[in-house]
Amino acid sequence: MTASSENLFSTESSAAPIGIIAMNSVTELGGKIDSFLVEWAKRAGYDVDSFLIECECPRFSSGDGKGFIKSTVRGKDLFIIVDVGNYNIKYDYFGHQNAMSPDDHFQDLKRIIQAASGKAHRISVIMPILYGGRQHRRNYRESLDCACALQELEAMGVSNIVTVDAHDPRVQNAVPLMGFDNVMPTYQVLKAMLKDIKDINLSKENFMIVSPDEGALNRNMYYASVLGVEMGMFYKRRDFSTIVNGRNPIVAHEYLGNPVEGKDIFVADDIISSGESMLDLAYALKEKKAGRIFAYATYAIFTNGLDKFDKAYEDGIIDGVFGTNLTYRTPELLSRPWFHDVDVSKYIAYFIEAINHDVSISKIIDPHTKIENLLIKYGMK
Template structure:
């Protein structure tokens, strides 16, 4: 297996294909600052005097709601990395005296404005969009739009050469842009590392631990966790009522379990998004009925459009022992204050990508974290 290079090796000779520049859209300033911190530290280890790679920019709005993109420094010949969080609804703007929260559509428009502001002067443009725009509308049924596929084609037409995204709802959407670089990454190692740090007696052994997929759509991610940990895998499948449509979807009638007994075992459930969290809690209650010991939930995007009170009750009742979510999209202060929520920092992982792409190095070893996971398990005495 190809070994992942040491982080300082990314700055060999101090030069990449071009000078590196980070641009943060309004909703991604926090994440961009964390990425920049890692890059600056690595650069200084190689003798590069660099205070920041962030290029000042903004997307101001007129009182009518119209906007524009503005890049405040020269970017001619730069290798640009534009970071965007389409899920950050905490960003607001005033339109005709009314305050509006920015929607995914607004963030996507700001991304295009900043690409336009670069005016084709950059050496190369890479978009870092952890939460992929329109990704939940990934396939067509009847007369429906294909927002994600069309957005990817639009970015390609605007000159974007690479897109880095995390845990796409359906990675097959990359088929829409077969000639553009698109890396869909899973923060598996970061999740396990955070679990080992936050759970003192975390022991993922086959006798005491199981991975459970919440539905058939999440099987691949949970199968990977079970494989690298060497534990058994179970799954639920959602039995739906296809005679009715509620909020645009066929309602779930029941969660049916397939797999061996979970009695007396800790259980780990991974999914891409926790929205209301209703399905995750239903599974938690079902597993407790079957004798599960502790239940740990993971979602790359713990957006929690609702359901915090329900999770508070489940935690107080001993149903859920913890929820792990990344910092790849906006998390509300209310969520961050919860004792049961554990944040998974993925900024260093993104910094590896930025540095590797800037030097035209292979990212294969970064995408496949198996070697790092095995080293992590060995460090904590799980595997000899």
């Protein structure tokens, strides 16, 4: 960027006044993002208390819903933030409390876009975890949920999509004429690791990156490149003769790469779902005499609970798991000694301000210089 994000308000003209709609799935994250934007605006001499615009998506007892916005959005550069993975939001359905699914959250997003009635100057959607993002390609006769969802948003007038660590960023090919930014919070993760793990040594002799599979190779290659350390990888050997829970089961994880003996290992992926694959890798690495093992997932959702990770931590198999605040984390997860929360709210605020002022986001997307300075600060360079 041509200027630091803190003084963009005063150095560049904005496209239109900012308006932020934080859906009920991201009230905490939306509040943090708003606080950064308000602070920067006040430094630039603007008298503003909040950029947040209230909205609501109530339900009828039959399950039908509607969306409405509680103040004007006319002429606003509107940013709608949503977490389609937040299953903690519930609504009344025929007398039962029904947990919102990704489908429900996506429908509510469309309701709010409709409620804006085309009056906003521009609409950008910040959807950290992409709706349908895990169903990103077609095998045999299957739907392409994410591609269709993106096309639907484009048809509704959305100008930009900002997502974080997309399962497969090539899904943007479905909307080649719409803005699509896939953000990688590499700097925030390394900053949290160096802050929380006091004795970590990121030198080539003591530290190594391991990719959990070929799909995560690019994100792990970036970590290895900026840190100047070696990298190995696992590949999943699957049984293609059967299908379990919609996919071919993994028979074994096979390791390729340099020896891991005595080295601290960092494994990065986009999502920890059940967590079984991550634990299988940790046990396999320990068999190869690896040192401490730290896992990272942008979305640490733990669909099968935390018990197995508790045991792995107690047994010294895994030493820490890092995850961002971009999706819902249970209070139980946040209380675990092995879990480290990575705050990405300031990073998203940078993006909002850069888009609003129509300036380059290249330095936000590639934080190489910031990582270099971070390593120097901690004596790693």
